[in-house]
Amino acid sequence: MGRRIGLLFAALFLGFTLALIFFPSFRETVRRTPPNRAGTGKTNPVLIGAMGYLGYVNEGDVYVIDIAQGSTSRVTRTGGASRPKVSPGGQFVAFSRNNTLVIARTDGSAEYQVPNGSRPETARWSFYNAALVYTTADGALMTYDPRLGENGARQIDPPGSGVGTTAVWAASGARIAFERRRPVRDGYSREGIWVVDTTTRNPVASPVYMTAGSTGLRLCCWTGNDQFILFWQVPLSEDAPGAVGRLLIAAASSSEPVELTASSLMLRALVGAGGTGAVTPMIDGGEKPWTSRKKLVITEPTSAPNGQLQVKRVVLEASEQLSPGAPALPLNGTTIAYSVGPSLASAGSDVSRSLANRRIWVVGLDGKQKRSLLPEATVPQGVSDDQPEWARDAKTIVYARRIGTGSGSPGSGRGGQLEIWVAYADGSNARRLVGGLNDPGVNTLGVVEYDVVYDFQP
Template sequence: MFRKGSARDCWMHDSTPARRIVAVSGWIAQSRNSRNYDRHEKDPSDDAAPWMKSMKSNVWRSRLCVFALVFVSGFTAIAQSPARLTGKIAYIQEGNIWVQVLTEGIRRQLSQGGQAYHPQWSASGHWLSFNQSEKVNVIPIDLFGRNDTITLEADRSAWSPKLDEIAFVDHGALAVLRLEPVIRQKRIVFRQPAPGNIADFEWNPDGTSLAVATTSDGPDRITRLWYVNADGSSSREISFVRPLYSPHFEFAGWSSDGERILLWVGGFSASLAADGLPLVSVSVTSGDLQPVANDIPARVTQARGPGSAVLQYKEYIAVSPFGNRVLVISGFNRNAWTNKRLIAFNTATGNIRVLTDADKAVASCAWSPDGNAIAFAAGPDDREAGGGERAKRALAQRRIWIMNADGQQRRQLTADAKYRDEYPLWSRDGQHIVFMRMDTQNRISVWSVGVYDGTLLKLVDQIMGPAATDSWFGYYGHVAWPGFIAFSQ
């Protein structure tokens, strides 16, 4: 039985390790005073000696409790400290591909001749692909005894999210090449319908199938949607009711359950598409179509049809690893410093939740690995900026933020006025966020920040080569970061 004021009370009422240690320090002082009183003032023949013996016993018992308390508190503090960030970063430096292993701090150049872009890691992180001179190069990384480079005669490719196999268009057909455990002969999984060509393709979340877009020849150029098994065993067309004046579409992603495909739909006008296209969700079984939102200005609604105006950037879409939630940076206008709010769309119910306020313009977003938190980059919304120094000032205030999946408990992770922070990428354990930083001289570096303790660490000194005077602008304030960096753990 513990008495009031004992070590157990310190433990119960001072819940954090730091407060527990402070409380215990004061209690130790109390114990020391009791010991001194016992040593100097007790008379062996005193009638109170039995009581003092009992007190001495309690003092020593409490000291053991204190020892256990401090030990457990220290253990708790150690357990709560963030793990060291591990993994590999592939990035572009002066037109070539470099890789840096974070635990080693040694960088390695993988390409020559420049013009390399869009690094992508395989599911295991053992292979890296990148585009160069209208071809796709695939290189083994950290595989013992492997130094062969595979060149694919294709201008685009996509890795399976589950296996080390890569899809690409090969002489008009969609092919898949398996690389592990051994390199196998490529398999053809889909042949284009004649006349026409394969315009786009996207893996589903479990890697068992792909969505394929084909475009017919001729004046109409209608884009068709297909569901293709990854083993090539079968394919079928998905018919859906298209929004008015929307003969064309591009893939934005899949829902995490593999039941719906996200599409940007619209015409063939690049000028109209630059301000955003409607984003819709299509069922792979029934072809049922749902608009993701309805925020297109009335003056363009007839020309575009229903749906949300979303810029055609993949980093504007983030699919939750669990459930049916999709993050979308929604808002008409090509200027990335205004009218860009983060919404959460439920692909099963069609419900929409707005997560950020109108005074913030969101630049990119990412789900945590457990789907319970959201990281995003945002700066102030400046509707009056048309470009120039005013737009640059707004973009320079972009910071990394984090919040719960429901938009609550929002907090800012970075705050250095010397940098513009963008493109958050979560570590696998959810304890770190890797992100891009641009300084006032337009030099770009790669950093990480601790989610719980805010510790900042520079990972790569500089990427993309010498800073250009207008590199801050990108395309109306948007920098296509996936074309320059990829992170794998």
């Protein structure tokens, strides 16, 4: 009897996974459905109808807010935590402590140090379930399922495989895209973007695109329909976070890539996530810092008459006086939310000024119905709103509000205070979720590393 039940569950899981992969309409329905909530009991939501989970660090400890329930859980009490990442369903939170990847239950009842987790910044949850992918310092690709406790680790690609620092789940939760890097000598390397299906008993990776020479390949992300992968091609001599490279796109089934843009800053935050199709919003332009000479564009891969891949581009924001950033696309794929503020030129070449007084805007994919998310009269002076993220139902947006943003010069690591807010997508109401957090400040590229302080899980 026990074996029959096990086979039944295995068949149901396989059927669910295949449906996610081969039936886009089913995948879209599931993605819009929030996972089972970790919270129970009476609800007292900050904003009625808002959903998702907010993980944040305050004075070195991790907290998680169940936005729909309106409840806050303190997860840790020993300090030293950063980079929180909440699992779908809100039952677990991963974070960094002493440069080690740790996973804890959000009710604080259990905590696990992830095996070989010396690269906590590489960890990413699957979109659907509590499965974490991360890479190791010895070149392995790993997953971890905290529902299995200390036995949750699974090796996908062994040590010595040359796995790089970026691995990303496809939206279906079945496949992982990752980098392989094999340096041959100074300035020469064999590089590749690979994909592996984790639903098989013995996963075997297959290449999407490979190259050898003086250029490297750095993974960005999947498109929402799981069919295409975006990655940068960058000279090895200039390879570093924020370097300038060509942003390419290729079919996940392996194909010759095509160019999305010839010059792009290698920053994941400038390429929008979300949607269930192939449309990807992005910030175009390779000039540093990131607030200098940028455009908001949407890209969509299509098939040319000869069967080859081609890219459709639409420019949505190209004012020399403005600097668009942090584009985000909801699952219904109809409206882009992004932040906008003064460009570096209009701010007198002062990076801090170009990061001040930013606001959240929304615009349709056709460039119409562009508007500020919140009425200007409702936004206090001296604040900067940034980093919009959609809830699964596309009805609310979570965003960061920086206060005292002029207090930290680029590279100083000093900022003011940080608050996290949630608002209805029509801008009719907004509420603060948490305040009094330490602003992480900006780096030399003018980038605010929000993920050090908080994470929103839709």
